[in-house]
Amino acid sequence: MARARPEPMHVVKQRRDAAFTALVDGIPYAQFLGISLERRGDELTGVLNFDDKLIGNPFLPALHGGVISAFLETTAILTLAWQHFLPMVEAGDIEIEALTLENIPSFPKTIDFTVDYLRTGLPRDAYARAWVGRSGRRYATIRVEAWQDSRSKPFAQGTGHFLMPQPKDSETAS
Numbered sequence: 001m002a003r004a005r006p007e008p009m010h011v012v013k014q015r016r017d018a019a020f021t022a023l024v025d026g027i028p029y030a031q032f033l034g035i036s037l038e039r040r041g042d043e044l045t046g047v048l049n050f051d052d053k054l055i056g057n058p059f060l061p062a063l064h065g066g067v068i069s070a071f072l073e074t075t076a077i078l079t080l081a082w083q084h085f086l087p088m089v090e091a092g093d094i095e096i097e098a099l100t101l102e103n104i105p106s107f108p109k110t111i112d113f114t115v116d117y118l119r120t121g122l123p124r125d126a127y128a129r130a131w132v133g134r135s136g137r138r139y140a141t142i143r144v145e146a147w148q149d150s151r152s153k154p155f156a157q158g159t160g161h162f163l164m165p166q167p168k169d170s171e172t173a174s
Contacts, residue, residue, distance in 0.1 A: 018096045019089045023081055026104045030074050033067060037078055044082060046075030046128035046146075055123060063121030072128055072144045072158035073113050079130040080108045080140050080162055106165035108140060113160035121155050124148055140164055 020039050024030065034049040048054070048063075048071045056064025085105055088094045094105070128146040135141075140162045145154040 015089060015096055016086070019085065019094070020082065022096070022104055023085055024078060026107065027074060027078070029070065030078075033070060033074075035071055035074050037075070039082075042086075044075075044079050044130070046071060046078070046130075048126040048128070048146075050123055050125050052123075060120060061123045063123070063126070065115075065117060068117065068121050068126075068146065068156045069113070069115045069158070071126065072115055072146055072156060073110065073160065075128040075146075076113070076130045076142045076144045076158065076160050077108055077110070077162070079144075080132065080135065080142060080164070081105075083132060083135060084108070084164060108162035108164050111139075111161040111163055113158060115156060115158045117156050119153075119155045121146075122148055126155070127151075135164065138164055138166070 016039075020037075024037055027035075030036075033054070034051050036047045036049065038045045038047060048067070054063050054067045055061045056067070085094075088105065089096065126146050126148050128144055130142050130144040133141040133143060142160050142162065144158045144160070145151075146156045147154045
């Protein structure tokens with residue numbers, strides 16, 4: 001019996017890029033703050049593009065603590081959502097062309113999120129990467145680090161616990 005020929009890599013990449021763009025566009029607050037994500041394979045890096053509106057203390061100047069916290073939490077949520085969302089895309093359960101803000105799958109919901117401010121966030125672009133410690137059907141734990149000039153010198157880090165999205169049929173049954 002002949003084996004099915006695998007999809008060309010450019011088709012897989014286009015499908016993943018379209019799904020990723022729909023996912024990132026699903027958080028309007030991230031767009032307001034100028035948060036974007038870069039995808040290299042399965043690794044995501046959050047990018048906080050600097051803007052004067054992000055300054056909390058103009059005398060230093062320093063990034064606002066709430067902006068830093070939102071950046072870390074958004075990076076964590078999008079990392080978890082991508083991990084949860086990608087298998088559905090690959091299995092063909094979701095039609096990428098039909099995705100809109102109204103029918104995008106649910107995002108993980110924050111249970112708690114703790115931020116450690118390690119140094120001043122300077123007025124420049126910032127980057128963040130999240131690592132999933134545990135991700136089950138209902139619950140996930142994640143750690144996030146943010147840096148600016150050198151990844152070895154983070155200026156903030158966070159730890160969070162999230163409630164994972166449940167399949168639609170279990171939501172209607174409860």
